[in-house]
Amino acid sequence: MTSPLEARSLSLVREGNTVLDDVSFTVAQGEIFALLGGNGAGKSSTLLTFLGFLEPSGGDILVNGTSVGSDVALARSAIAYLPEAAALYGHMTAYENLDYFLDLADKLASQAEIDAALERVALLVEARSRRLQSYSKGMRQKTAIALALLRETPILLLDEPTSGLDPIAIDEFHDLVKALAEGGQTILMVTHDVYGACQVADRVGLLRRGKLVGSFAAENNKRINTEAVHAAFAEREAV
Amino acid sequence: MTAITRIAREEWRLWLRSKTVVAAALIVVALLTATSVLTVHRIASEQSQRLEQQVAAEQTFFAQPDRHPHRMVHYGHYAFRPPPPLAMFEPGVDAVTGQSIFLEGHRQNTAMFADTKAAADLGGFAALTPAGLYQLLLPLLLIVLGHALFLRERESGTLAVMLAQGQSGVKLALGKATALLVVIAIFMIPLIAVAAYSVSLGESALAAFSLVGGYFAYLCIWGAIVLTASVILKQRAVSLGVLIFIWLFAALIVPRFAINASSVAIDAPGKIESDLVMLAEQRKLGDGHNAADPAFQRLQDQVLKQYDVETIEELPINWRGVVASYSEAELTELLNDYTEKRMGLEASQSRMFEWFGLASPTISVSSLSRALAGTDLATHHRFLRESEVLRFDFVQSLNQAHAEKLDYTTDINRNNDAASAQRARINSASWQVLDEFRFAPDSASKRLGRTALSLGILIMWLLLACVIVLLTARRVRV
Ligand SMILES: Nc1ncnc2c1ncn2[C@@H]1O[C@H](COP(=O)(O)OP(=O)(O)OP(=O)(O)O)[C@@H](O)[C@H]1O
Ligand SMILES: [Mg+2]
Numbered sequence: 007m008t009s010p011l012e013a014r015s016l017s018l019v020r021e022g023n024t025v026l027d028d029v030s031f032t033v034a035q036g037e038i039f040a041l042l043g044g045n046g047a048g049k050s051s052t053l054l055t056f057l058g059f060l061e062p063s064g065g066d067i068l069v070n071g072t073s074v075g076s077d078v079a080l081a082r083s084a085i086a087y088l089p090e091a092a093a094l095y096g097h098m099t100a101y102e103n104l105d106y107f108l109d110l111a112d113k114l115a116s117q118a119e120i121d122a123a124l125e126r127v128a129l130l131v132e133a134r135s136r137r138l139q140s141y142s143k144g145m146r147q148k149t150a151i152a153l154a155l156l157r158e159t160p161i162l163l164l165d166e167p168t169s170g171l172d173p174i175a176i177d178e179f180h181d182l183v184k185a186l187a188e189g190g191q192t193i194l195m196v197t198h199d200v201y202g203a204c205q206v207a208d209r210v211g212l213l214r215r216g217k218l219v220g221s222f223a224a225e226n227n228k229r230i231n232t233e234a235v236h237a238a239f240a241e242r243e244a245v
Numbered sequence: 246m247t248a249i250t251r252i253a254r255e256e257w258r259l260w261l262r263s264k265t266v267v268a269a270a271l272i273v274v275a276l277l278t279a280t281s282v283l284t285v286h287r288i289a290s291e292q293s294q295r296l297e298q299q300v301a302a303e304q305t306f307f308a309q310p311d312r313h314p315h316r317m318v319h320y321g322h323y324a325f326r327p328p329p330p331l332a333m334f335e336p337g338v339d340a341v342t343g344q345s346i347f348l349e350g351h352r353q354n355t356a357m358f359a360d361t362k363a364a365a366d367l368g369g370f371a372a373l374t375p376a377g378l379y380q381l382l383l384p385l386l387l388i389v390l391g392h393a394l395f396l397r398e399r400e401s402g403t404l405a406v407m408l409a410q411g412q413s414g415v416k417l418a419l420g421k422a423t424a425l426l427v428v429i430a431i432f433m434i435p436l437i438a439v440a441a442y443s444v445s446l447g448e449s450a451l452a453a454f455s456l457v458g459g460y461f462a463y464l465c466i467w468g469a470i471v472l473t474a475s476v477i478l479k480q481r482a483v484s485l486g487v488l489i490f491i492w493l494f495a496a497l498i499v500p501r502f503a504i505n506a507s508s509v510a511i512d513a514p515g516k517i518e519s520d521l522v523m524l525a526e527q528r529k530l531g532d533g534h535n536a537a538d539p540a541f542q543r544l545q546d547q548v549l550k551q552y553d554v555e556t557i558e559e560l561p562i563n564w565r566g567v568v569a570s571y572s573e574a575e576l577t578e579l580l581n582d583y584t585e586k587r588m589g590l591e592a593s594q595s596r597m598f599e600w601f602g603l604a605s606p607t608i609s610v611s612s613l614s615r616a617l618a619g620t621d622l623a624t625h626h627r628f629l630r631e632s633e634v635l636r637f638d639f640v641q642s643l644n645q646a647h648a649e650k651l652d653y654t655t656d657i658n659r660n661n662d663a664a665s666a667q668r669a670r671i672n673s674a675s676w677q678v679l680d681e682f683r684f685a686p687d688s689a690s691k692r693l694g695r696t697a698l699s700l701g702i703l704i705m706w707l708l709l710a711c712v713i714v715l716l717t718a719r720r721v722r723v
Contacts, residue, residue, distance in 0.1 A: 057409055057722045079411060087409040093402030095255075097262050109251050112408035157410075 008071030010035050010084075010161050010192040011056060017064030018051055018216075025051045027216040028065070033209075035160075038183060038193045040203035042239065043213035049196040055164045056194070056211070057087055069161065077178050085155035090165040092150035096139035098151045100129060103138065107153055117154050123152040126182060127222065128175060143170035151179070155186075164195040168202060180206040200239060204230040212238055248412055252420025253427065256394070260424075265330065266390065273386055277435045281334075281375045285439065288333035295344065299682065306679050311670045313659065314647040315534075315569065318640050321349035322679060324632035326356075329619035329686040330443035331453060334436065335376040346629070348636035350573060350643075351533065353580045356629070376614050379460050380607050381496050383432050384467040388488040390428060391471040393481045394421045395721075400481070405723040413493035418476060418718030434462055449689035456617045459700070462707050463610040469710030476717045491692040495605040502600035503608055511597060513590035523583050530579065533572030536565045544571050546653025558653060565656050570641055577637050581672025584633070588626045595622045602702040609706070612699040619686035623695055628684055635682050641676035646671055 009032040018026035026048045033039040037118075041049050054160045055067050058078035067074050069081040094103045101120065108115050115123075124134055127148040138146055147170045154162055167183075168176045176199075183206055187193055197203050203210050210230055212220035220238045224230050260266045302323040309317060320358075326344040328336070343356030395418065398404035407417055440453035471488060478484040514522075531540025545557065548567060557564040593611075602609030615621035647656075650671045659669035686692070 016440055024410075046469055054405075054723070059405065059408070079413070082411045085409070087406070089402055089405055089409075091402055093406050095259075095401075095403065097259055098255075102258075106251065106255055107406060107410055110248055110412050243591075 007035075008068075008148075008214075009033060010070055011194055012068040012071075013052070013055075013065070014068065015065035016052075016055065016062050018048070018055060018060060020051065020060070021062040026055070026062075026214050029213070029216070029218045031211055031221070032121075033192055033194050035192050036187050036190050037209065038187045038195065038207045040207035040210045041194065041196045041213055042198070042200060042203055042210055042235065044239075045103060047213040048216045049200075049213055050165050053087070053165055053194070053196060056163060056217055057082060068140055077180060084159055085161045085163055086154040086159040087160070088150055088154045088164040088167055090169075092143075092146040092170075094138055094146060094149060094153075097137055098110075099137055100124065100134045100141075100152075103149060104153055104156060108156055111157055113157055120156065123155045124149075126155065127152045128178060144172060144175060147171060148175070160191060161193055162193045162195075164193065166197055167195060168197065168199055176202060201232055204232040204235055210235055248416050249420045249423055252407075252412075252417060253423035256421060256424035258429065260390070269386065269389060273382065274435075276382070277375065277378055277432075280373055280378055281289075281435050281439055284336070284375055285333040285442070288328050288336070289329075292327045292330075296683075297323040298345070299325040299327075303679060303681060307676050309673055309676055310360055311673050313666075313669050314566070314643045314651060314671055314675065315398075316388065317676060318350035318569075318643050321347055322636075322639060324348055324635055324682050325627075326625075326628045326684045328447040329624075330448035331440075331456060332620050333443065333620035333622055334374075334456070335440045335614045335618035336374055337376075337615035337618055338622055338625055339620050342622075342625045344479065344628075346632050347695070348632060348639070350569075350640045351576055353584060353633060356625075375435070376611070376618075379432075379436065380463070380614075381609055383464055384492055384607075385489075385494060386432075387425065387428070387464065387467050387471050388485070388492060391421075391425055391468065392475055392484045392488050394425065394472055394706055395475040396478060396481065396484060397475075399479065399723065404721075407719075408723060414476075414716070414718045414721030415715060417721070418472065418714055421475075422468065422714065425472065426465070429461065429464045429468055432464060433457060436460055448686075452617050452619075452689040452692055455689075455693055455696075456614060459610055459613045459617065459696075459703065462703050463606055466606050466703070466706045466710050469707070469714050473710070473714050473717055476714070476721060496607045499601060499605035500608055500611070501599050503605075506601070507594040507597040511590055511594045513587060513594060519583050519587055523579065526579060527576060530575050531572060532556060533569050533576070536568040538568075540569070541568050544568070563647045563651050563653045563656055565653065566644055566646075566651065569647055571642035573637070573640055573644060577633075581633070584629065586661075588629070591622060592626070596698075599698050599702075606706045609699040609703045613696045613703065616695040617692050619692060621695070624687065627687070631684065632682070635680060639679045643675070646675045646678070650675060 011033040013029050013031050015026065016026055016029045029048075029052065031039070041052060043049050051060060055062055056069060056074060058074045058081055061075065069084055072080055074081045095106070100105065104115070104120050104123075121134075129145060129148045129152065132217065133141065133145060138149065141149070147167070151167060154164065168179055172177060179187045180202060183193060183195070187208075195203075195207070208224055212222075212235070213216055220235075222230050222235055222238075302325070306320070306322050309320060324346050328339060328344070332339060346356045347354045393400075395404075398407060398417075404417075408414070436457055440457050444450050444453050470491060474484045474488050478487065529540075531538040544567070545564075548560065548564075549555065549557070552560055554560055599606065600610045602612065612621070616623070649671065655665070655669050658665050660666065
C-alpha cells in the first residue's frame with residue numbers, strides 16, 4: 007500500500023543554502039508523525055515541499071504515491087495546511103474567513119458544520135462574528151485550525167498548531183488530533199513542544215540542520231520516551 | 246460563484262471596509278463630476294455662441310449697403326468653428342489653435358480667439374479637462390488602489406493559504422484583475438454619461454462609444470501594469486515606487502519629450518516665418534490693386550485678344566476687376582502652396598508624435614481621443630482649408646461683380662469727387678454671393694480611420710500587458 011506522505015532522499019536548496027539534505031520518511035494512513043527540530047532546522051520547509059510551494063533540488067516527494075512535481079493540484083486537493091503563522095484576513099470575521107477559504111477550496115460547508123468546527127476548537131461564540139483584527143493570537147490560531155478541519159481532507163499538514171494556545175486548549179487540541187487520526191486522517195505536524203509531541207504522535211522525527219537525525223516510535227502501545235527525545239534534542243550544540 | 250468572482254468580491258469587501266480607499270474614491274468621483282459638468286457647460290455655451298456669431302457675421306455681410314465691390318472684399322467675413330459635442334470631454338487642440346478666422350481679400354489670416362492667452366495669464370496652467378483626468382489621474386488612482394493587490398496576500402501569508410486551497414496563481418490573478426476591472430468600469434460611468442449626452446446632441450454613437458472603448462482599454466492597460474508589479478515585487482513601498490516612476494515616465498515625461506522630439510526632427514516654420522518668405526515671392530506677382538502694374542502686361546494682351554479689341558477701355562468688362570480676380574487667383578495659389586506645406590509638416594509632426602505611443606500608451610489614448618472627438622490637428626486643418634475655400638469663393642465672386650457690374654471708366658474716375666465715388670458702387674444684392682458656412686465634424690468612420698495607428702498601438706499594449714500578467718501569475722511564488 008502506498009503511504010499518503012513520503013519523502014525520498016529529499017534535498018532542498020533555498021537561495022543557495024542547503025535546507026534539507028537527504029531526508030527520507032513516510033507517514034502511513036491514520037498515523038500522526040511529529041517533526042521536531044530547532045529553529046531553522048527545515049521543518050516548515052519540509053511541509054512547503056509537500057504542498058509544491060518549494061521544488062526539491064534532489065530526491066522526490068510523494069503524496070498518495072504521486073510525485074508532487076507532476077501534479078501539484080492533486081496534492082493540494084488532498085491536503086489541508088495550517089501555516090506557521092495563522093494567515094487569515096483581519097478585516098473579516100471568522101465566519102467570513104472560513105466561508106471564503108472553503109469557497110476557494112470548492113468545499114461546501116453548512117453553517118451548522120462551520121459552527122461545529124469552531125466548537126471543536128473552542129472559539130467563543132460571541133467572537134465568531136467579530137473581525138479577526140480584534141482577535142488574540144490563540145483565537146486566530148483556533149480559526150485557522152477550524153479551517154483545516156473543515157476541509158475534511160485525507161491529509162493534514164500542521165505547522166506549530168499549538169503555538170499561541172493556552173494549556174487547556176493544547177490538551178483539547180491533542181485530543182482532537184488523536185480523534186482525527188482514528189478517523190483515518192494522516193497527520194504530519196511540526197512542533198517545538200517535545201512533551202506534547204511525545205504524547206500525541208505515533209512517531210517523532212528529529213530534524214537537525216536539514217538532516218533527519220533520529221526517529222522514535224511508540225512501542226507496545228506506550229507513549230514515546232520523552233526523556234530519550236529530549237536527550238537527542240539537547241545534543242544539537244555538540245556538533 | 247466561481248473562484249475568480251469570489252476573489253474579486255472579497256477584494257471589494259476589503260476596499261469598502263477601508264476608509265481611506267472610500268475617501269479617495271469619493272474625492273475622485275467629485276473631481277471627475279465637477280470637471281465634466283464645468284466643461285460640458287463651457288462647451289455648450291461656446292457651441293451656441295459660435296453658431297450665433299457665424300449667423301450674425303453672414304447677416305452683417307448681407308446687410309451692407311451699396312458699395313464699391315472691392316470695399317466688400319476688404320470688409321471681409323468670419324468663419325467660426327463651433328466645438329464638436331465630444332469637445333466637452335476632450336477639447337483637444339482647440340485650446341491652442343483658435344476657432345475663428347477673419348476672411349478677406351489677398352490674405353490668409355491666422356485663426357483667432359485661442360484660449361492660450363487666457364491660460365498664460367493664469368500662469369501657464371492648462372485647463373483641467375475630463376480627458377486629462379482620465380489620462381493622468383485615474384491611472385494614478387489605479388496605482389494607489391492596486392499596487393499591493395497581490396503582494397499584500399504574500400506579505401500576510403494568505404497567498405500560501407489561497408494556493409493551498411487548490412487555486413492556481415493565474416486564477417488568483419484573474420480574480421484580482423476582475424476586482425480592478427470593476428473599478429475601471431465604475432470609472433467609466435462619467436465618460437459614458439458624457440458620451441450618451443453628446444449622442445443626444447447629434448454626435449455619432451460610433452465615435453462616442455469608440456472613445457469610451459479607447460479609454461476603457463487604456464485604463465485596462467494600466468490595471469494590468471499595476472497587477473503585474475504587485476505580482477512580481479515583494480514589498481509595497483517598492484511596488485508603489487516603481488509604479489509611480491512608470492506613471493511619471495509614461496504619462497508626463499514621454500509625452501513632453503515626444504512633443505519636443507517631433508518638433509526638432511520635423512522643422513515646421515511658424516506662420517510668421519513663412520509669411521515673411523512668402524511676402525518676397527508675392528511682390529513678384531504684382532499688386533492686384535494697381536491694374537497698370539507691368540506684371541499684368543501678358544494678361545492684358547491675352548484679354549484684349551480674346552475680346553478682339555485694341556484698348557482696355559473698349560473691353561465689355563471692367564479691366565480692374567479682371568486684374569483683381571487674376572491676381573487673387575495667382576496669390577491664392579501661392580498662399581495655398583505655403584499653407585499646404587506648413588500643414589503637411591505639422592501633420593508629419595503629429596504622426597511622429599503618435600508613434601511615440603510605442604513608449605507610452607498615454608500618447609496613444611490622447612491622439613485617439615482627439616481624433617474621435619474631432620478636436621485634432623487634422624480637423625483644424627480641414628477648418629483652415631474649408632474656410633479658405635469660402636474666402637476665395639466670395640472674394641472671387643465680388644471680383645467678378647467688379648468686372649461685370651461696374652463700368653471701367655466710372656471705376657477709374659471714382660476718386661475725382663464725391664459724386665463720382667457715389668457712382669462707383671454696385672447694388673447690395675450682389676453681396677448675396679456669400680456661401681453659408683457651417684463647419685461640421687468629420688463622419689465617425691473617417692475619424693475612426695484616423696485613429697488606426699494609435700488604436701493599433703493601444704491594442705498592442707493591451708495584449709502585451711495581459712500576456713505579461715498571465716505569465717508572471719503562472720510562476721507566482723509564496
Ligand atoms: N523565504 C526563505 N527564503 C530563503 N531561505 C529561507 C526562507 N525561509 C527559510 N529559509 C531558510 O531555510 C532554512 C529552514 O527554514 P525553516 O523555516 O524550514 O525552519 P524551521 O525548522 O521551520 O524553523 P522554525 O522552528 O524557526 O520555524 C533556514 O536556514 C532558513 O534560513
Ligand atoms: Mg517553521
